Amino acid sequence: MFKRLLTKKNITLMIFILLTILFFYFILPISIPIVSALILALVLEPAVRKLEFKIGSRKWSVTALYSGILLILLVLLYLILTKVVEALFDFAKTLPTKADTLIDAWSSVEVNLNQLLPSSVTASLNDEVQKFLLSMRDSIADYFSVQNITNFVSMLPELIISGLVFLVALFLFMLEVPRMKQLIRKHTYEKTYYRGLLIWKKVSTSVFGMLRAAVILSFITWVFTFIGLLFIVPENALVLSLIICIVDLLPIIGATGITIPWTLYELITGDNVTAIKLALLSVFLLVQRKVLEPKIMGNGVGLSPLATLISMYIGLKLMGFVGFFIGPIILLVIVTFIESGAIKTDFKI
Structure with a gap:
């Protein structure tokens, strides 16, 4: 019985599984820049082939596409290091004062609530709100403390090295994708190679389509947000619209995750005009998202909204914030394996 199990195929499979486990446990955590560069190079391969045609x-097509990506990254880095970081630090400095203003404003709201609700209910509600506002003020002050800023600065050399490794690896991977395909094909059976190719095309098309749709939707959101903020806070319209655009890339949260709390803050502090403007902007952003998202996103992702939500939640619980994005991709890979026949599901209970 034991000798029957020790076939060449089973031994190869066990070695492959063992190496995969060791890779994910030991190698992957320290190879994130290289793995990210490989994934991005594979995702960009269709664009490289079109440009090469x-x-x-191929050398000049990779150079042209890589130069465009590098230019975009440099512009984003410049904006983040100058405008966005400066605005975040200014916001962090004034946030304790804003929290104190919010506490004072809540006291006046409490007076009105006492006329509508029982005193025991309003007292309990006031205690919870006061605790939340005070904890928010203290946590922001601690987060931007000198020690945390010093720790972040000490991490900069490692981040710069990781960024350079990512950029160099991305360029080399983009050049070497055809040779990598030939190497894989040489060391796999024809049926396995074409099944793997089918799985990769399905996954890459869906993931690239999802990322492309997310970027287009966020860019449209940025345009509308920037125009709207020019009538609300013209001096900070560019920075705030960029921050809202970045937050809009996050699943579920979206741009209204910033504009709605901002509206409530202005309403509580008594700036009703600004609150109305922000409320109108929030409604407009929500409507345009719901109208444009089905048309741009389409059905190319291959997952239903319910399955996407469940995979995001499970990924968040198992892997933290990164799992929010990796969860749907893993589910998409599993679904693709099932559809390709790599995983047999023809059983009944």
């Missing part, structure tokens, strides 16, 4: 040279 027009130019006639």
